[in-house]
Amino acid sequence: MKNxxxxxxLIINLSLIAVTTAVLVTFGxxxxxxxxDKRFQDLQTDLATITEQLGSSLALPFWNFxxxxxxxxxxxxxxxxxxxxxVARDTITQRVVVARMRTADGTLExxxxxxxxxxxxHRQGNITFNSRDIGLVDVYVTPQYVRLALKETLFxxxxxxxxxxxxxxxxxxxxxxRNVMLPLKAVETYALTVSSEEYADASVPHGKFLQExxxxxxxxxxxxxxxxxxxxxxxxxQIGLAEAEAxxxxxxxxxxxxxxxxxxxxxxxxxxxxxxxxxxxEPPLTVIDSATDxxxxxxxxxxxxxxxxxxxxxxxxxxxxxxxFRRSDGDVRIGTLHARTVTDDKGVPLHIDGxxxxxxxxxxxxxxxxxxxxxxxxxxxxxxxxxxxIDDAMRITHFNRTTETSTGVGHGHxxxxxxxxxxxxxxxxxEAIRSxxxxxxxxxLPNQPYILDEQIRQENILIFPIVREGVRGAVxxxxxxxxxxxxxxxxxxxxxxxxxxxxxAGMAHEINNPLAGILQSVQNITRRVSPGFKANVQxxxxxxxxxxxxxxxxxxREIFDFLSGIKDAGERAAKxxxxxxxxxxxxxxxxxxxxxxxxxxxxxxxxxTDYDIKKKYDFKRIRIEKDYPSEVLTVPCVPMEIEQVxxxxxxxxxxxxxxxPNPPSDPRIVLRLRPEGKMAVIEVDDNGPGIAEKDRRKVxxxxxxxxxxxxxxxxxxxxxxxxxxxxxxxxxRVESEPGKGAKFIITLPMLSGTKPDGADTSQPA
Numbered sequence: 001m002k003n004x005x006x007x008x009x010l011i012i013n014l015s016l017i018a019v020t021t022a023v024l025v026t027f028g029x030x031x032x033x034x035x036x037d038k039r040f041q042d043l044q045t046d047l048a049t050i051t052e053q054l055g056s057s058l059a060l061p062f063w064n065f066x067x068x069x070x071x072x073x074x075x076x077x078x079x080x081x082x083x084x085x086x087v088a089r090d091t092i093t094q095r096v097v098v099a100r101m102r103t104a105d106g107t108l109e110x111x112x113x114x115x116x117x118x119x120x121x122h123r124q125g126n127i128t129f130n131s132r133d134i135g136l137v138d139v140y141v142t143p144q145y146v147r148l149a150l151k152e153t154l155f156x157x158x159x160x161x162x163x164x165x166x167x168x169x170x171x172x173x174x175x176x177x178r179n180v181m182l183p184l185k186a187v188e189t190y191a192l193t194v195s196s197e198e199y200a201d202a203s204v205p206h207g208k209f210l211q212e213x214x215x216x217x218x219x220x221x222x223x224x225x226x227x228x229x230x231x232x233x234x235x236x237x238q239i240g241l242a243e244a245e246a247x248x249x250x251x252x253x254x255x256x257x258x259x260x261x262x263x264x265x266x267x268x269x270x271x272x273x274x275x276x277x278x279x280x281x282e283p284p285l286t287v288i289d290s291a292t293d294x295x296x297x298x299x300x301x302x303x304x305x306x307x308x309x310x311x312x313x314x315x316x317x318x319x320x321x322x323x324x325f326r327r328s329d330g331d332v333r334i335g336t337l338h339a340r341t342v343t344d345d346k347g348v349p350l351h352i353d354g355x356x357x358x359x360x361x362x363x364x365x366x367x368x369x370x371x372x373x374x375x376x377x378x379x380x381x382x383x384x385x386x387x388x389x390i391d392d393a394m395r396i397t398h399f400n401r402t403t404e405t406s407t408g409v410g411h412g413h414x415x416x417x418x419x420x421x422x423x424x425x426x427x428x429x430x431e432a433i434r435s436x437x438x439x440x441x442x443x444x445l446p447n448q449p450y451i452l453d454e455q456i457r458q459e460n461i462l463i464f465p466i467v468r469e470g471v472r473g474a475v476x477x478x479x480x481x482x483x484x485x486x487x488x489x490x491x492x493x494x495x496x497x498x499x500x501x502x503x504x505a506g507m508a509h510e511i512n513n514p515l516a517g518i519l520q521s522v523q524n525i526t527r528r529v530s531p532g533f534k535a536n537v538q539x540x541x542x543x544x545x546x547x548x549x550x551x552x553x554x555x556x557r558e559i560f561d562f563l564s565g566i567k568d569a570g571e572r573a574a575k576x577x578x579x580x581x582x583x584x585x586x587x588x589x590x591x592x593x594x595x596x597x598x599x600x601x602x603x604x605x606x607x608x609t610d611y612d613i614k615k616k617y618d619f620k621r622i623r624i625e626k627d628y629p630s631e632v633l634t635v636p637c638v639p640m641e642i643e644q645v646x647x648x649x650x651x652x653x654x655x656x657x658x659x660x661p662n663p664p665s666d667p668r669i670v671l672r673l674r675p676e677g678k679m680a681v682i683e684v685d686d687n688g689p690g691i692a693e694k695d696r697r698k699v700x701x702x703x704x705x706x707x708x709x710x711x712x713x714x715x716x717x718x719x720x721x722x723x724x725x726x727x728x729x730x731x732x733r734v735e736s737e738p739g740k741g742a743k744f745i746i747t748l749p750m751l752s753g754t755k756p757d758g759a760d761t762s763q764p765a
Contacts, residue, residue: 012173012176012180012181013169013173016168016169016172016173016176017165017169020165020168020169020172021161021165024161024164024165025161028157028158028160028161031157032150032153032154032157035150035153036150039146039149039150040143040146043082043121043141043143043146044121046080046082046141047121047123047139047141048123050077050080050083050139050141051123051124051125051137051139052125053077054073054074054077054086054088054125054127054137054139055125055126055127055128055137057073057077058070058073058074058088058127058135058137059127059128059129059134060129061073062088062090062097062127062129062134062135063129063134067097067098070088070097070098071097071098071100074086074088074098074100075100075108077139078100078102078108081106081145082141082142082145083102083139083140083141084101084102084120084140084141084142085099085100085101085102085111085115085117085120085138085139085140086098086099086100086101086137086138086139086140087099087100087111087113087137087138088127088135088136088137088138089135089136089137089138090134090135091133091134091135091136092134092135096113097135099111099112099113101115101140102142117140119142119143119144120140120141120142121140121141121142121143122138122139122140123138123139124136124137124138124139125137125139187216187220190220191220257274257355257356257357258271258272258274258275258276258277258278258279258355258356258357258358259271259272259274259275259353259354259355260272260275260294260353260354260355260356261351261352261353261354262294262351262352262354263351263352264341264349264350264351264352265295266294266295267294268294269351275356278327278333278335278356278358279298279325279327279328280327280328280329280331281328295308295309298325298326299323299324299325300324300325300326300332301323301324304321304322304323304324308321308323308337308339312339312341312352316340316341316343317339317340317341318337318338318339318340319338320336320338321336321337321338321339322334322335322336322337323335323336323337323356325356333358333360334358334359334360334363335356335357335358335359335360336356336357336359337354337355337356338354338355338356339352339353339354339355340352340353340354377400380398380400380401381400381401381402383400383402384402384479385402385477385478385479386399386400386402386403386406386476386477386478386479387399387400387402387403387475387476387477388403388419388422388475388476388478389473389474389475389476390419390433390473390474390476391471391472391473392437392471392472392473393418394418394419394420394430394433394434394437395416395417395418395419396414396415396416396417396418396419396422397415397473398475399414399415403422407422407423409422419433419476423478425450425451426461429445429448429461432445432463433463433474433476436463436465436474437465437472437473437474438472439465440465440467440472441465442462442463442464442465443461443462443463444460444461444462444463445460445461445462445463446460446461446481447459447460447481447485448460448461456737457480457482458480458481458482458485459478459479459480459481459482460477460478460479460481461476461477461478462476462477462479463475463476464476464477511573512574515570515573515574518566518570519567519570519571519574522563522566522567522570523567525563526560526563529547529550529551529554531547531548531551590638591636591637591638591728592636592637592638592639593634593635593636593751594634594635594636594637594639594642595632595633595634596633596634596635596673596680596682596748597628597632597633597673599637599639599642599643599646600626600628600646600671600673600682601626602643603642603643603646603647603650604624604650604671606643606647607619607646607647607650607651607654608620608624619650619654621667622654622657622667622668622669623666623667623668623669624668624669624671625668625669625670625671626670626671627670627671627672627673627674628672628673629673629674629675631675633673633675633680633750634750634751635680635728635748635749635750635751636728636749636751637728637748638727638728641723641727641728642723642728642748644719644720644723645720645723645724645732645746646682646684648716648717648719648720649684649720649744650669650684651716652716652717653669653684653686653688653742654667654669656686656688656689656742657686657687657688657689660688660689662689663688664687664688666687667686667687667688668686668687669684669685669686670683670684670685670686671683671684672685675750676747678749678750679730679747679748679749679750680747680748680749680750681745681746681747682745682746682747682748683743683744683745683746684743684744684746685741685742685743685744686741686742686743687741688741688742689738689739689741690736690737690738690739690740690741690742691734691736691738691742692738696734696736699717699734700717700718700720700721700732701718702715702718720732724746724748728748728749729748729749730746730747730748730749731745731746731747732744732745732746732747733745
């Protein structure tokens with residue numbers, strides 16, 4: 001029984017209905033969406049207007065405590081059916097002045113707070129009197145009336161779509177039936193009549209046809225005439241079967257692929273020379289005798305054989321099926337098999353025609369190439385650096401696993417993207433990359449800064465141009481050298497401190513001797529004019545000048561003030577000399593186990609008493625925040641020296657925030673304490689003006705200061721550096737950006753075996 005196929009009229013009718021319905025529904029949906037958005041937008045506009053008007057109207061009643069007047073204003077505003085509730089509060093007295101809500105029957109009643117607002121739209125406004133906020137008003141509107149109006153609009157829209165759709169379908173069906181369906185039916189009748197060889201009954205359809213249908217009719221008529229003419233020629237002269245067979249045999253034997261025919265159970269019936277060569281037997285007739293079972297002996301892999309037979313039974317044809325077969329010499333080869341089952345009129349299989357191609361060498365070459373590619377890719381993936389290959393348009397062609405994990409872009413998206421899309425930070429180096437591509441010269445860009453997770457990091461960029469088959473490209477390697485740069489900077493800083501420390505020690509010893517003489521001389525001058533020594537009184541009387549007169553003269557001429565100034569200056573110079581000597585001296589005090597949280601608290605307490613009008617800062621105006629861990633951190637240290645370092649950092653932060661032209665409105669210093677492995681970490685973080693890059697590299701150098709003359713010696717951070725690094729075996733560094741504050745980070749070795757309660761169980765680590 002023949003399968004019923006859909007007719008042209010049915011397809012056209014269904015298509016017309018589908019198209020017109022889709023178009024009308026689309027336009028209707030767009031129109032409905034616009035109306036819905038407009039109604040809800042109007043509702044929001046009305047809500048904003050009501051809220052603003054209430055904020056203005058309630059100002060005077062709220063200020064004068066006229067609650068009755070406020071209630072009337074609110075109830076008057078609720079005449080609009082969209083308004084569901086209004087609540088007005090006095091923010092000065094913290095009371096609800098009026099609260100009204102609309103019930104289901106439309107009446108107004110006092111609202112008990114809080115009430116359900118799930119299906120309401122809310123807006124809050126300020127009640128302002130004389131530019132002062134004295135209250136808040138909350139207005140709630142209900143969207144139910146908008147939804148009802150939208151439902152009516154939707155019903156009218158659906159009814160209009162259905163009516164218009166019906167009219168359009170009827171008109172289009174009438175036009176298509178007259179101009180397309182009836183002419184096509186006439187052409188179909190003519191073609192069926194000709195195909196049944198009833199030429200006498202086949203009359204050419206006449207009438208008015210559209211251009212395409214008329215062309216179709218003319219083509220069928222011409223084709224029928226040609227077939228009739230050809231049929232007559234074949235009846236008069238037949239082609240020689242021997243010549244046709246010879247041509248087929250020549251094509252069959254000279255084919256490059258192995259062609260064979262076998263029975264459904266796998267017995268060879270015929271094979272060409274190429275098939276014999278592929279199987280390693282000569283001549284082709286030997287194939288028929290040697291390989292009596294194609295499925296069992298040639299297809300050696302049992303799963304492949306079963307899958308091939310299954311597919312051939314199901315589909316009757318198999319193409320490009322990968323198989324393993326054995327030659328007569330025992331060599332296992334790889335090939336692609338194409339086969340088709342030939343059946344009789346009843347569908348009974350007669351034989352199998354097939355073609356076998358030997359692709360062993362090609363497959364092995366592809367496998368070697370794939371192994372080489374995987375080996376190279378594994379080498380690239382094992383590298384910690386980001387390795388990216390680009391073409392002359394800077395599109396990514398290759399990358400390793402580090403690139404994929406660092407960028408966060410999936411494997412399927414990286415290929416084809418431009419380099420600056422994946423790594424926007426390389427936009428500043430794009431010109432150098434293009435120059436390397438054009439000139440073919442490798443380019444090295446060391447220590448390039450970039451920002452990652454709000455931190456400044458550095459990387460080395462190496463660009464290696466390559467040319468392959470006339471196409472330019474490049475391999476780019478990115479190495480994160482942030483830690484290396486920091487280590488180099490630390491080593492350089494340490495070496496600089498050691499050399500400057502020796503210089504400072506020599507200078508200190510040279511200055512100390514004359515300084516001691518100056519202080520001693522000042523002390524002796526003061527003693528020689530003191531009335532407490534008889535020798536002074538006696539010498540003054542012998543000289544004819546009483547000692548009291550001498551002292552009176554010196555006081556009037558402020559000589560004692562000069563001597564006091566010389567003494568203060570000398571003592572200040574002696575203090576500077578002592579600080580310079582700290583560069584080379586180890587701590588003379590003995591280290592003791594110290595709780596860092598208590599030490600930091602004591603340092604803050606000492607620093608908070610530091611106030612001087614000349615210094616222009618006051619710790620009482622600075623907010624000190626503490627971030628300590630739950631466990632107790634104990635370190636071996638000299639408490640006075642660590643306190644000196646912390647107080648110095650606190651003072652520097654306070655001075656920086658106070659002396660900056662734009663000091664922060666809320667000056668803040670954060671003290672953080674945390675464990676990190678076997679080290680305790682102290683962080684002093686401020687929100688001041690920060691430190692410029694050129695100054696950050698020199699802050700620990702002796703005598704380097706950004707303060708005005710007379711406000712600092714430039715030794716505070718240098719002494720702190722030596723206290724932490726040389727006396728306590730720790731580290732100190734600074735992280736800062738201009739405008740983002742400064743953070744000094746100190747690490748100190750903790751006591752090994754420290755318990756959470758702070759008790760020590762072993763010696764210092």
